[in-house]
Amino acid sequence: MNSRSIVTIVFALILVALVMGVSVLFALNGSAAAEKYSATSIWQADFANAESMKIIDLTGDGANDLFIQSGSAASIYDAAGSRIANFDIGFGKSTMGDLNGDRVEDIVLFQPFMPMVQLVSKGQAVPLVETISIGSPSRVAIVKFPQQTEIVLGDEGGNLVSLAPDGRQLWQNSIGSEELRGLDDARVNGKIVLAAASHSGDFGVLDGNGQILWMNTTEQLRRMRAYDLFGDGTSEILTGGEYGEFAIWDAATGTRTFAKGMGQPVSEIRTAEVDGNPSSIEIIVGGKNGGLWALTANGKELWSRSVSDKVTEIAGVDFDDDGRQEIIVGDDSGAVNVFSPEGTRSKLGSYGSGITRIDEGRLGSQRVVAIASGTRLEVQEAAHVELPGFQFTPILVGLIVSAAILAVAWILATLPKKPEMKVSIQSKSRESLEAERRMIKESIADVERLRRSGEMTGDAYLTRLKRLRGNLAENEAAFKTQNFPIRVETIKCPNCGGALELGMDKCEYCGHVILT
Structure with a gap:
């Protein structure tokens, strides 16, 4: 086996090792396992453009209900x-x-007409505040401050008004000058504070007395969320901007700890337990142009994907009870997709209008997913099926590809050496044959000289001389075939004058070395 064959086989073995390594990696991380998510409709209701939805017990009977609210109505099912x-x-x-x-x-309802604030307790509405000096409703939150629980109202001008549970006004303040885009409770050293953000880009943290602990300004904001990502008693403030910036801020100091340009306006921010590590929680960011990113609590990207339209809702659901949540994503085209913790996409359903809200929980004895679109509400029983046998498909594919690589390498390695190309001299003219004969003899003389001077080894000399002698024999045969007389060309020895055949480099009479 020559060196070319050895190199071919070694290269093939390296390729096989790489292919099988990748195949085993895909098989072990489960990304090739066949997964399917199915949804069976349980019931539907006409409810358009939901802004808020939650599956929770609202009547106190121990059974969950479904609350849903749009821009004009709120209902309990x-x-x-x-x-x-x-x-x-x-x-x-x-x-x-x-x-x-x-x-x-x-449930607290904040509305632009009297009564401006209503309290719904166990399904019964009670007026809490008939009228109050505040603009059009933008946000409302119930915050359990250390000293008491408060209802905080926010309007489209960035104004904040706090009420006691009995409706008494406690304090007023403002954040920015535009519509409030976020109003969440947060924690600082274990104590509850209020995080608020305006579309103008102003955001900050307030205590239970309405005092601003700190305030920052960033690009115009579309989303603001507050989560204790590390479970250390101090929340992180997550902001998403009109111009694509996603940032993480420390709720205690207002220091920005991470920022990244997403390349499109941020339309939604949620959290989910993606990696199964309970010491921290992961962040899911959706974009106006369909971008979707899974990030660690420190902002490191785990994976990125895209959907067909603006991401309008994100929800984490542990379908297979493995401690890791799958991500349900609804977009403005009406598509609902499920992404595995590794980012593998599966289609769950589609609707004729954009998705506005998604929630999951138990209704009755069933685990359900509630999906609200631009025209209706649908409650589905969702199921997850995994076919683990498909997990080893990459290994099978790797074996097939490896076998093909080895087969091609073996064929290439065992191909016979390409025969040396020779030009036929049978039909050459006499002048061509004579010139070729002279050249061959001169080459023989050169080889002899190189051997004597030690510039050519014995094996190389014999190989080259054998080939030249063969060429000379073929030349003489061509002369005879075409009936050309062979004329021996001679030269005279410059030392003794003896006749020598052309091509000799040493006089056979006197021993004089001849240079030609």
Whole structure:
């Protein structure tokens, strides 16, 4: 086996090792396992353009209900899909929290007409504030400050008004000068504070007395969320801008700890447990142009994908109970997709209008996913099926590709050496044959000279001389075939004058060395 064959086989073995390594990696990390998510509709209701939705017990009977609110109405449905309460809120906002300590979530409705603030407790609405000096509703939150629980209202001019659970006004302040885009409770050293953000780019943290602890300004904001990503008692403030900046800020100091340009306006920010490590939680960011990113709590990208239109809703659901959540993503085209913790996409369904809200939980005895679109509400029973046998498909593919590589390498390595190309001299003219004969003899003389001077080894000399002698024999045969007389060309020895055949480099009479 020559060196060319050895190199070919070694190169093939390296390729096989790489192919099998990649195949085993894909098989072990589970990214090739066949997964399927199916959804069976349980019930539907006509409810358009939901802004808020939550599956939770609102009546105190121990069974979950479904709350949903749009720009004009708020409704409560039971597990069977029957509407048990409905409220006209006229471009209002809503929030939930236990205001009276009975361990049942209450609903606060903030609306632009009297009564401007209503409390819904166990399905019954009670006016809390008839009128108050504040602009059009933008946000409302129930915040359990250390000293007391408060209802914080925010309007489209950045104004904030805080109410006690009985409706008494506690304080007023403002953040920015435009519509509030975020109003969340946050933690600083374990104590609850209020995080607020305006579309103008102004955002900050306030205490229970309405005092601003710190305030920053960034690009115009579309989203602001507050999460304790590391579980250390101090939240991180997550902001998404109109011009694509996603940033993480320390809730205690307002220091920015991470920033990244996403290349498109940020349309949604949520969290999910993607890696199964409970010591921190991951961040899911959606973009106006369909971009989708999974990031660690420190901002490192885990994966990025895209959907067909603006990301309008993100929800984390652990379908297979493995401690890692799958990501349900709804977009403005009406598509609903599920992304595995590794980022593998599966289609869950599609709707005729954009997705506005998604939530999951238990209704009755079933684990359900509630999806609200621009025209309706649908509650589905979602199921996850994994076919683990498909996990080893990459190894099978790797074996097939490796076998093909080895087969091609073996064929190339065992191909016979290409025969030396020779030009036929049988039909040459006499002058050509004579010139060729002279050249061959001169080459023989050169080889002899190189051997004597030690510039050519014995093996190389014999190989070259054998080939030249063969060429000379073929030349003489061509002379005979074409009946040309062979004329021996001679030269005279410059020392003794003896006749020598052309091509000799040493006189056979006197021993004089002849240079030709």
